[in-house]
Amino acid sequence: DRSQPTRLSLFTHPTALRQELEELREESRRLEEDMEREDEAVPSAAYVTQLYYKISRIDWDYEAEPAQIKGIHYGPDIAQPIAIDSSQHSRCFISDYLWSLVPTTW
Secondary structure (H helix, E strand, C coil), X not given: CCCCCCCCCCXXXXXXHHHHHHHHHHHHHHHXXXXXXXXXHCXXXXXXXXXXXXXXXXXXXXXXXXXXXXXXXXXXXXXXXXXXXXXXXXHHHHHHHHHHCXXXXX
16 A cells, blocks of 8 residues: 555665665754754844833833733833733723833934
């Protein structure tokens, strides 16, 4: 039955075994290269965090309770604490409020 995968047996010719081994090595090399490209394409968490801070100037309080959004916004004139209870406000309101803190003049 041709639908069954080809299996190597003890009686397989050594040349066929070498060819199979080379094919597996090539496939492994391609997979490693793909993984390296993906790693290079994805920015590190530290880079993304620094980028968000440079844009928003918000230093988040990661120790806050899950429903609390806390931190300090370092605006152009004064540092302003942020304390929002996410159970009391919509996601849209919270997003709009936080974006309102980001200066639009560069």
